[in-house]
Amino acid sequence: MVHFDLLLPEGGAPGALWSAVDVLRELNALARVRAPRDALPAASWRLLGADGRAHRWHAQTCIDEDERRHARRPQPGPRVLLVAPLVMQSIPALQKLVRRNAASVELVRRRFEAGSLIGACGTGIWLLAQADCILSAPIPWLYQSGFEKYFPGVRMEAREPIVAERGCVCAVAPSLLHALVLHLARYAGLADLAHAGAEKLLLNTERQALSAAMTGTQVMGQARDTPLYLAQAWMQAHAAQPLRLADAAAAASVSERTLTRLFHQHSGMTPLKYLQGLRVQRAQMWLEGTFRSVDEIARDCGYGDTSAFCRMFARATGTSPQRYRDRYTFRGPRARWRLQETSLPEA
Template identity: 30%
Template sequence: MVTIRIWVYDGIMASGVAGPIDVFNAANLLSAQEATRGPTPSPIFAWRVESPDGQSVRAASGQSVPVDGKIDPRKRADAILLAAPFFSNMDEFVGRREQLNALSSALRRQHKAGAVLAAYCTGNYLLAEAGLLDGRVATTHWAKAADFAQRYPHVELRAREVLTGGDGILSGGSVTSYLNLAVRLVEMFAGEKLAAKTAKSLLIDMNRTSQASFATLLDEHGHADPLVARAQQRMEATLQQGFRLSELAAWLAVSERTLNRRFKQAVGLAPLAYLQNLRIEVAKQLLESRPISVDRVSQRVGYGDISTFRQLFKRKTSLSPSEYQMRFGRASVVDDTERE
């Protein structure tokens, strides 16, 4: 029997505990249904929910999450699944040094003993704090990518990916990737056929490979540089017009070199790269909110050449504009002939 230990602590998302358990339970039931002859086989998967002190934990929602016992790094496990903390500011979570150090030590011991370690969303911070992601590929929630990369520069972060894996460590991206992660564990321990059947029965899309279509490409103006703020406001006001760095610099009465330097310092991007992200973000909002053709969206955000717009949009979001509109739009397109 495959033993999966789900490690929890205060501040997690409760769905990240119940969701994977539902996947493992479904795999057990589907496996039993396939055995048409002979006695009913034993379940493939067994799981335990464990906390640092063996007491129930309080989820971010305030919900009490019961546990089966205390985390013991010496207890055998085939896999450890880390529930993700739900914090807007990860400094608060990373500041819990006593808890973090104990979990890090336990994770290193389990990994050394051969257990598969699996984390999703901000749970990947735990693996990184334990040093287990140094030199390895990992992902995390797209909104935490910049913070994660800054904190853990030795991790090969692939924030666009939904799942990454290697060396006995599985890493999931944004919140509901715990479902994909659980199905991947079913595949690892019980085979591809049962994993596919489990995913299909629970309507889990294992073909989603990128978080990019869900990502917000721009942070708010959260910086203290008034020059760059004026530049951003000018870009927003003149979005449909062609962009020339020289004209923007002249309007701001600074040199192009100064504008480039200040922009990179404040935003982390060159002005042209920021403008591209701004245009795609506005395009996403238009495609989501109203019945509008792709050609019209392209014009509204300043791209006279629709093929250039389509290529850039797909590169930024992993979906074509019409695919994005079909998936996220709240109204249908007026003229279907303008779809790709």
């Protein structure tokens, strides 16, 4: 079990930590579905005040006795400290607030030196910098000049929204709080649950577009009149059928040679590799979210030979379809789902 301490420093924004509790509760729900007999949850949490002691609002973060019990007596396992962002009026005021949070900064430093994972988003990153825990961090453009003034030794990362190094994970803005908690859960040993949780809690634009093609609806995108887009949209819509390059080229009104060149130029892969990638994504979605057999999935990915499909899937993912399902499924045993369905009261 992974235990999260949620630190609310003086001047911190508590809503971010409530969002973190939502994510952790989702991970526990997924864990119960996968292993209903397990007595322990995947994660526990406790809300801390600026002094490192239980905050007076902690009871509001727990909705049942199990959550309260595991918060009081965390089981042995990885420890995570998540720091709330600070409310900012100005850069000088923010730096004064950081100095007033000396106790929180010292707690961050001690936890970092003890080997705990540390997470922060937005202005909460300033506390990690003050504690000398980070060498680089994603800083919002609005604060970069001020951050550089006070922490010249910390490299600012402008291109990556989430940066992980030396046991610290930082997200550029509070809007990435869900993703930040999932990153921390993955690094703490809950990689499979974090993967499944990401599909429930975060927008996956590729799968969202792919699901439209899988239901026969045109995929949204830009530059719809380009040959490459037309070919990709046609391949998405017909990925369940055995395809020839000539068919995709005809759909885009170009030659096979031109289509191959366009794929190389804009995606760095051949049309076949692109098609295989589409089929792998379709298969992953079905393996994670349905009880469909591997034979059915292979057929609806355009493969008449299940063995050939399994070899292709293993080359792309490093594991077999069944092992992938075992690791990443959202659902518990089929019998459990049937029991729940048949036990619902009639309207």
